Amino acid sequence: MKNNFxxxxxxxxGIGAVAKxxxxxxxxxxxxxxxxxxxxxxxxxxxxxxxxNDWSEERLCEIQQTHHYVTIEDSTYxxxxxxxxxxxxxxxxxxxxxxxxxKMLAVVGARDASQYGYSVLQELMPELIKRNFVIVSGLxxxxxxxxxxxxxxxxxxxIGIVGTGLDICYPKGSGNxxxxxxxxxxxxxxxxxxxxxxxxxxxxRNRIIAxxxxxxxxxxxxxxxxxxxxxxxxxxxxxEVFVVPGSILDGRSSGCHQxxxxxxxxxxxxQDIFDCYDLLNKFAKP
Numbered sequence: 406m407k408n409n410f411x412x413x414x415x416x417x418x419g420i421g422a423v424a425k426x427x428x429x430x431x432x433x434x435x436x437x438x439x440x441x442x443x444x445x446x447x448x449x450x451x452x453x454x455x456x457x458n459d460w461s462e463e464r465l466c467e468i469q470q471t472h473h474y475v476t477i478e479d480s481t482y483x484x485x486x487x488x489x490x491x492x493x494x495x496x497x498x499x500x501x502x503x504x505x506x507x508k509m510l511a512v513v514g515a516r517d518a519s520q521y522g523y524s525v526l527q528e529l530m531p532e533l534i535k536r537n538f539v540i541v542s543g544l545x546x547x548x549x550x551x552x553x554x555x556x557x558x559x560x561x562x563x564i565g566i567v568g569t570g571l572d573i574c575y576p577k578g579s580g581n582x583x584x585x586x587x588x589x590x591x592x593x594x595x596x597x598x599x600x601x602x603x604x605x606x607x608x609x610r611n612r613i614i615a616x617x618x619x620x621x622x623x624x625x626x627x628x629x630x631x632x633x634x635x636x637x638x639x640x641x642x643x644x645e646v647f648v649v650p651g652s653i654l655d656g657r658s659s660g661c662h663q664x665x666x667x668x669x670x671x672x673x674x675x676q677d678i679f680d681c682y683d684l685l686n687k688f689a690k691p
Contacts, residue, residue, distance in 0.1 A: 407478055409462075409465055411478060411494045411495055412468060412469070412476065414445075415476075418455060419451075421449075422491040422609065423490075424448075424450065424451060426490075426494075427450075428440075431448055440457075441458075442455065442457045473499065476496075477494050483505040483617055489615075489638075492616070493613060494595075495595060496593055497594050497596070497597060499592050500592055501562075501590065501591050504564055504590065505564070505591070505593075507539045507562070508538055508539065508619060509538065509541045509617050510538040510539070510540060510619060510622060511541045511614045511617070511618035511620070511622065512552035512621075513543065513611075513621060513622070513624075513631075513636075514632050515547050515625035515627065515630070515632070515657055516546045518547035518548045518657075519655070522651075523551055525624050528674075529672075529674075530552070531559050532675035532676075532679075533556075533561070533675055533678070534559040534560065534561035536675075539556075540552050540553065540555075541614055541617055543565065543568075544567055544579045544592070545576065545631075546579065548625060548632075550578075553565060553582055553590075557589075557590070562590055563586060563590045563591075564586075564590065564591045565582075565583060565586050565591070565593070567583070568602060568606030569594065569601060570600035571594050572598040573598075573600070573602075575602045593613070595613065608634055611631060616642060619644060619645070620681075621636050621639040621645070623646065623648045625649075625657045627659050628660045632660065633660045633663075633664070645670065645681055645682075646669040646670065647678050648669045648670065649661065650673075
C-alpha cells in the first residue's frame with residue numbers, strides 16, 4: 406500500500422515537487438496511505454486539477470510490471486538523496502542499482518565543449534577511476550557524454566541521470582551510450598516510460614545529480630548555464646564544488662571562473678580533488 410501510494414503520487418500531474426513532498430511527509434507522519442482526489446488537493450494546497458483518480462490499480466500494476474524502481478521508503482533508496490529539499494519519491498532505473506552505494510563524483514559542463522574540455526577529461530579521468538569514483542552525469546551532449554565515455558574506456562563505472570522516461574534517448578546522439586549504460590552501468594530517472602523531454606525536467610534532473618554525488622566537477626561552463634545550476638545546488642546541499650579554469654577568450658568558462666572567485670576549489674590536476682577530500686576526512690575524524 407505504501408509503495409503504491411508513492412508510485413501514484415510521483416506520477417500524478419498537477420502537483421509540484423514541493424507539494425508532493427508535503428503530502429508524503431503528512432502520510433508518513435500519520436502512517437496513512439489512502440487519500441481521495443479532494444484530500445490530495447487540500448494537502449497540496451492548490452486549486453489546480455490533478456489526475457490522482459486516473460491512476461487506477463490496473464494502471465499502477467502495469468507500471469510495476471514494466472519498470473524497475475525504488476521508492477523513498479525502500480532501504481535501497483540512496484541515503485544521500487533523502488536529504489535534499491525535494492527528493493524524488495520514486496527512482497526508475499535500468500542497470501546496476503548497487504552503484505548508488507558507492508562513492509560518486511558528478512562531472513558536468515558545456516554542451517558545446519571544446520577540444521580543451523575533451524583533453525581535460527582525458528587527463529583527469531584515469532586518476533578519478535583509480536580512486537574508485539563512480540562518475541555521475543546527465544547524458545547530455547558535450548562534457549556529460551565525454552565523462553561517461555571516458556569513465557567506461559578507463560574501466561570505471563558511471564551513472565546517467567536523465568530528464569525523460571528510460572525508454573527515450575535524449576539527445577538522440579547519446580542513444581547508443583545510454584543503451585550501453587543501461588546494460589552495464591546505471592541509468593536513472595524520476596519519470597516513467599513515455600515521458601518526453603520538457604524544459605523544467607532538466608533543472609529537476611540536476612538536483613538528483615548534485616544530491617547523489619559527494620562533489621561536482623565543472624568543466625567549461627558559461628554563466629547562467631545548467632552546469633552552474635547543478636553546482637549551486639551542490640553548494641546548497643553542502644557538497645564540494647571543483648572547477649577547472651579555462652580560456653578567458655571564448656567565454657566557455659566564464660561561469661567556471663565565477664565559481665572559483667566565489668570560493669570553489671580550483672582544479673589543475675586530479676590530486677587537487679583528492680587533497681580536498683583527504684582534508685575533509687581528516688577534519689571529520691573525532
